[in-house]
Amino acid sequence: MPPAIEIRDLRKSYGDVQALSGVDLDVPEGSFFGLLGPNGAGKTTFINILVGLVRKSGGTARVFGHDVEDDYREARDRIGLAPQEFNVDRFFPIREVLEHKAGYHGVPKSEARERADEVLKRVGIYNKRDTRFDWLSGGMKRRFVLARALITEPDLLILDEPTAGVDVQLRHELWETITDLNDHGTTILLTTHYIEEAERLCDEVAILDSGRVVDVASPDELMDRGTDRITVSLRDPPSAVPDLLALDGQYEAAELTESGIAVTAQQGGLVAPDLVRALDRAGHEIVDLEITRTSLEEVFVEMTRQDDRETMEVSN
Numbered sequence: 001m002p003p004a005i006e007i008r009d010l011r012k013s014y015g016d017v018q019a020l021s022g023v024d025l026d027v028p029e030g031s032f033f034g035l036l037g038p039n040g041a042g043k044t045t046f047i048n049i050l051v052g053l054v055r056k057s058g059g060t061a062r063v064f065g066h067d068v069e070d071d072y073r074e075a076r077d078r079i080g081l082a083p084q085e086f087n088v089d090r091f092f093p094i095r096e097v098l099e100h101k102a103g104y105h106g107v108p109k110s111e112a113r114e115r116a117d118e119v120l121k122r123v124g125i126y127n128k129r130d131t132r133f134d135w136l137s138g139g140m141k142r143r144f145v146l147a148r149a150l151i152t153e154p155d156l157l158i159l160d161e162p163t164a165g166v167d168v169q170l171r172h173e174l175w176e177t178i179t180d181l182n183d184h185g186t187t188i189l190l191t192t193h194y195i196e197e198a199e200r201l202c203d204e205v206a207i208l209d210s211g212r213v214v215d216v217a218s219p220d221e222l223m224d225r226g227t228d229r230i231t232v233s234l235r236d237p238p239s240a241v242p243d244l245l246a247l248d249g250q251y252e253a254a255e256l257t258e259s260g261i262a263v264t265a266q267q268g269g270l271v272a273p274d275l276v277r278a279l280d281r282a283g284h285e286i287v288d289l290e291i292t293r294t295s296l297e298e299v300f301v302e303m304t305r306q307d308d309r310e311t312m313e314v315s316n
């Protein structure tokens, strides 16, 4: 079975701007996949190539085995897109907008109404079915854009910043709706600036920076790449960093603090027991111990910042 998305050496330039510089990526069928990256990293360009809004400059992009340009119709019919910008026909009642869209994708008229009602109920705005898009609140507009993406019963749902600017309650409701879709087999590709969103929802994330994939991993794996800080308070704070030879290089740095010692290590939870033993053996009495985990956000900032530095070094 081909992956939901299969990308090889994908490139796109807009004049002198290299928006994608050779992206390779596989998104397995059924996964909840995050695409993270700072502004201008190339996320929207990537999505627009998949849905046929932008022509690639090179490489290949397939959706469930269909080339997005050569087999455009087959690929596009499998995708539901909820874009970041609202591009909705504002003059018709929203139920009609959905019916038109279903018709455009070959759904018979008799079934289109049924489907429209079903997706409006799913996103919780069925009672607004006769209202024009313009007259919906911001949060309802977000719900509607999701309903429109669902009207064709897509196998791949692409969500570009689906919760941008919505309140906490709606954000949680949208999370629930898309998690439920994923549980029932829909592959999800999500771009977001809310790292917490990626951490909660995604099985895997790709970090895109300056048109390149810097890393692909689960949120947990990414967090393991950050350093944790183990802070130990001691009954009698020492005047020099105690001998930590027994830790056998499992840590990156150790320093004195006001109340004891702080050690940074890749996986703090694994190092902490050895650290406690080493301090105990050296005669220190431990009063308190705290491990602060790196957040995915910190790892993300560090990864994309380092990449900036490399780019600067190359260009210098």
Ligand SMILES: Nc1ncnc2c1ncn2[C@@H]1O[C@H](COP(=O)(O)OP(=O)(O)OP(=O)(O)O)[C@@H](O)[C@H]1O
Binding pocket: 014, 017, 018, 019, 037, 038, 039, 040, 041, 042, 043, 044, 045, 046
């Ligand atoms: N139509 C266009 N013409 C010229 N340059 C463009 C065009 N669209 C995008 N770009 C440039 O390509 C690069 C990637 O932009 P893109 O919108 O894909 O990034 P993004 O990751 O989606 O950013 P954001 O998070 O801000 O939405 C940027 O440098 C952008 O200025």
